[in-house]
Amino acid sequence: MLKVTDLNVSYGAIHALQGVNFELNEGEIVTLIGANGAGKSTLLNTISGLLPATLGKVEYLGEDILKLPPQKIVRKGIVHVPEGRKIFAAMTVMENLEMGAYTVEDKEWIKKRINEMFQVFPVLGKRSNQLGGTLSGGEQQMLAIARGLMANPKLILLDEPSMGLSPVLVEQIFDIIQDINKQGTSVLLVEQNAQMALVIADRAYVLETGKIVLQGNADDVLHDPKVINAYLGGGATD
């Protein structure tokens, strides 16, 4: 479905991505783990068209999307839920969701979709007329995900959805990600919470200073000694 080949991205002198290759098949949850500054968000921003690449290829359903602007990529069915939630703080929950469905023309469908979102995230339904900025961190994260789902994506890119959330909320968010996947949306999940991400993912890639250093089934990666040492806090897993 999504195939990234030899992707290189630079910020001025900093070579943030150095020849990244990876693949995501339809229906999969693929997770990308790595430390701060490894280039995870850069990769997502490049896929969604926010950043230009210096070299490489991003193919989506057989089509090169690397040169497309973000608004066109959304229309192809790839939605990026950015790091740090980035909800529109001065707009209501309802308006945030409407903006998520900006590419959709059918107003009836949007209404139906908003109701579906309120069923998945009941707390958003209760706060539908509240300003986004007044929500708690967890609620904002849910709003960000719901807003992303409003466009009915085929592939959703989630950047650190568990950041800054309490363990209970993290659990809840990960459950929701699995549900989204079951309903047919492929998921590319970038996480620092490697443990959780690896548990729900099908496959995993480990990114280190702009390069993929390890890849494989999520289960194998979860038990890889190097990963356990570097990302899972030594032997503290099990």
Place this chain on the structure above:
Amino acid sequence: MQSKETSTPQIKRSKLPKQIRQGFGIIVLLLILWRLYLVFGVEQEYTVDIWARLLISGLVIGGVYSLIAIGYTLVYGILRMINFAHGEVMMVGTFAGYLVLEATKSITVPTPDNSLLSFSNAYPIISVILAFAIGMLIAATTGYFLEKIAYRPLRKAPRLIPLISAIGASIFLQNFAQLLFSPQTRDYVNPDIISRGAGWTMMINDSKVILPYTGVLTFVLSILLMIGLYTMIKKTKLGKAMRSVAMDKQTAALMGIDVNVIISRTFIISGALAGAAGVMWGLHNGLVYYFVGFLPGIKAFTAAVMGGIGNIPGAMLGGMLLGLMESLGPTALGISYQLKDVISFVILIVILIFRPNGILGEALSEEKV
């Protein structure tokens, strides 16, 4: 990571020590109060009818300022830049309306009683609507190309650069109009039934106070346009997209919003409002020349700052307040009416010193930062 867009510099508080600023403020306030006391309490040379006249002219000019100020505020909200060529966009609208009215004046049409009338007198409503429509259209087009040519190539440049480009565009538009129409001052040709000075007469204190038709037209139309704009920003898809682009361009793009299109439309809308203001200005004040946009432009900028730049209700409020202060101020303070411009700019300076966020600016700064 480029997670934040170009850093939003905080408006810096003045460096003056707080006590000096406060002391200065109190002195200014006392002086104003003393003048007000002299004028209202001691001299009492102005009667109610005079105040009524000033109030009317203040509200009318306030409506015009509000419309122009909205243009400054919309553009600032979305690009964080002051479009100093905005007054010239209004001037273009004034000229376009002038040309339409000239044309309708020069066409004669037969009327039922077989006499020949000029089109503008035979169908005054159609002529005025046409003048507004064309004025708004041409001004909107000017705004659109202004952004495309003078600002878009500089989108990623430091913030000072587009500002200088704006001043350049402003000078260009002035000179362009001067070459095209010559520097002479022309009279706006109103249809006879709304000729300047005509209006409803009221008797206040045995003295005639005229409520001019052009003034009422200006005020009502500007209020309608403001209501329309506000509803559009709040309710429509375009309005919501404009708000989201103003808040966060990157995230807006991730929603599938074409940011450049929204920016273009913002310039079109603010241009159309300025164009309407320009035609109003022409109909009510009667003069049109290449420099006609400069003063209202700067005044409206003052109004936008006063209301809290970037804040739409603030611009409306600021425009009205400035119109009223400018109109009532000189008389209330017992100074020459010629000093009304001085009052406006003193207000600008005072606001920049004491409350750079403007009247409604509090909510804004939290929203934007």
